[in-house]
Amino acid sequence: MTPSAISTQPATSTLSPETIARLADVSILASLNETTLHCLDGATEIHLPAEEVLVQQGETSRFFWILLSGAIAISNTSNDGQEVMHHTMHQGVAFGEVQLLANIASAATYRAASDCELLQLDEEQFWLLMTSCPEVRKAILGNMAMRLAKLQATTFHQEKMASLGTLAAGLMHELNNPGAAARRASSQLRENLLRMHALTAKFSKTEMTYEQKQCMFDLQEFALGASLPQPLSSIEQADAEEALTTWMEASEIEDAWKMAPTLVSIGIQAQDLERARITFSGSMFSDSISWLVALISSMQLVGIVEESITRVTDLVQAVKSYAYEGRGEKQTIDVNASIHATLVILSHKIREKQLTLDKSFSPDLVNLQTECQGLNQIWTNLLDNAIDAAPQGGTLTIRTWTEQVRTGPQTAPRADICVLFRDNGPGIPPEIQSRIFDPFYTTKPVGVGTGLGLGIVFRIVEQCSGTLRFTSAPGDTEFVVRLPSTRA
Numbered sequence: 001m002t003p004s005a006i007s008t009q010p011a012t013s014t015l016s017p018e019t020i021a022r023l024a025d026v027s028i029l030a031s032l033n034e035t036t037l038h039c040l041d042g043a044t045e046i047h048l049p050a051e052e053v054l055v056q057q058g059e060t061s062r063f064f065w066i067l068l069s070g071a072i073a074i075s076n077t078s079n080d081g082q083e084v085m086h087h088t089m090h091q092g093v094a095f096g097e098v099q100l101l102a103n104i105a106s107a108a109t110y111r112a113a114s115d116c117e118l119l120q121l122d123e124e125q126f127w128l129l130m131t132s133c134p135e136v137r138k139a140i141l142g143n144m145a146m147r148l149a150k151l152q153a154t155t156f157h158q159e160k161m162a163s164l165g166t167l168a169a170g171l172m173h174e175l176n177n178p179g180a181a182a183r184r185a186s187s188q189l190r191e192n193l194l195r196m197h198a199l200t201a202k203f204s205k206t207e208m209t210y211e212q213k214q215c216m217f218d219l220q221e222f223a224l225g226a227s228l229p230q231p232l233s234s235i236e237q238a239d240a241e242e243a244l245t246t247w248m249e250a251s252e253i254e255d256a257w258k259m260a261p262t263l264v265s266i267g268i269q270a271q272d273l274e275r276a277r278i279t280f281s282g283s284m285f286s287d288s289i290s291w292l293v294a295l296i297s298s299m300q301l302v303g304i305v306e307e308s309i310t311r312v313t314d315l316v317q318a319v320k321s322y323a324y325e326g327r328g329e330k331q332t333i334d335v336n337a338s339i340h341a342t343l344v345i346l347s348h349k350i351r352e353k354q355l356t357l358d359k360s361f362s363p364d365l366v367n368l369q370t371e372c373q374g375l376n377q378i379w380t381n382l383l384d385n386a387i388d389a390a391p392q393g394g395t396l397t398i399r400t401w402t403e404q405v406r407t408g409p410q411t412a413p414r415a416d417i418c419v420l421f422r423d424n425g426p427g428i429p430p431e432i433q434s435r436i437f438d439p440f441y442t443t444k445p446v447g448v449g450t451g452l453g454l455g456i457v458f459r460i461v462e463q464c465s466g467t468l469r470f471t472s473a474p475g476d477t478e479f480v481v482r483l484p485s486t487r488a
Contacts, residue, residue: 019119023068029094040129043121044120044122045068046119047117048116048117050116054110055108058105060106061106064126064140066119067093069091070091070114071113072093072110073085073111073112177346177380178309178312186305189298192295199287211279216288216291223295229267231340231361232264233360241261241264248289253286254290262296263292263296266296304344307341311376332368335400335417338375343383349387355396356395360399361400362400365402366415368483372463372464377457383396390424400417402415414485415485416482416483417483419483426474427477436470437458467482
């Protein structure tokens with residue numbers, strides 16, 4: 001309030017008949033008789049010029065006002081500094097009781113939309129009025145209840161709109177991983193097709209026996225029909241790749257170290273290639289294996305494109321389920337395969353930071369029977385956070401296992417699926433650990449993190465009747481997801 005801009009008339013012991021007559025237009029006082037209205041004796045009449053501020057947002061005002069004439073505009077300033085107009089109060093409105101009774105600061109700015117005349121009671125006069133005049137007290141409390149309900153509804157709407165705005169701003173960040181994965185896969189797929197074309201042209205100029213043609217066909221059939229093997233641990237995979245690389249180099253296959261991981265990924269071992277080594281001679285054997293690897297890689301890249309598109313859909317569904325709890329169709333999910341697919345999509349980030357990936361997938365992990373949607377988003381966000389937190393050259397650990405849980409003395413044990421993600425980064429500071437699951441809370445710089453990750457993860461895990469727990473200390477941050485294998 002600007003004292004120089006507001007003119008006041010000295011408080012009088014008795015309100016004038018003209019003022020009493022004007023109070024009849026005040027909605028909360030309309031049912032009171034003239035005698036009762038004299039409870040307001042002693043109030044101060046003030047004049048507020050147009051555009052002058054009566055109360056600033058965040059100010060703690062200690063007055064109760066009755067608007068005798070004119071209009072007052074109510075607005076507040078949003079987080080981005082924009083002033084938002086809510087509504088305008090007109091003659092006959094009483095206000096200010098919420099701040100006095102609840103002892104809170106004003107949530108809005110009150111500014112004169114035109115020249116105004118008001119009746120003003122200070123805090124002492126207000127409480128005297130509340131204790132000495134039951135009829136007025138009842139009217140004021142009823143008005144406060146209505147105003148608080150509107151205030152809560154407005155606040156909820158503002159928070160919801162702010163959340164949706166943050167959500168929309170973060171979608172591009174969250175979509176980056178599957179979008180970038182699909183783009184890289186498409187580029188690599190083009191390279192594979194060109195490589196296969198060059199090798200096919202080379203084969204067409206070479207006389208091939210029936211046995212060689214049949215061997216090539218059998219290799220193709222094996223590659224296209226091979227089912228994904230059980231995911232290997234980091235040590236098992238490294239050992240398999242090293243053994244196959246050694247055999248391929250001894251067989252004079254070019255770029256053996258590049259091709260071995262692709263062959264191992266579908267379960268091919270040295271004995272599976274022995275027939276081709278015998279059937280083909282010289283560089284033709286190396287070319288046939290290179291053609292086979294290009295075929296396998298192309299099929300995997302198509303899978304990555306499909307998975308990336310599915311992941312975009314999962315993200316949209318995850319955002320939708322965050323705002324509106326939905327129900328999907330019951331499905332059976334292989335959690336090991338789901339996490340493995342996520343690792344494929346995020347493998348470029350792991351390579352960029354030169355992280356050591358220590359993974360151990362339980363071969364006896366039960367399948368997840370669930371109606372929850374967006375499960376892949378759990379693995380994506382927890383892995384992405386762990387990768388970002390780990391130092392350059394650090395370690396990322398993933399574990400899966402099943403635990404039997406008995407929920408009561410008379411109930412059969414329940415199988416819970418447990419998934420652990422651990423990084424050796426700096427850890428989460430103790431002072432913010434209680435807030436990390438808050439929607440949109442993030443400690444990352446602007447433009448790097450939106451806070452969506454853990455908020456969405458926590459919501460999806462809850463919808464799956466599971467739990468999400470974490471511990472964190474410098475050099476060791478661990479998140480454990482526990483999901484009942486069958487949701488009741």
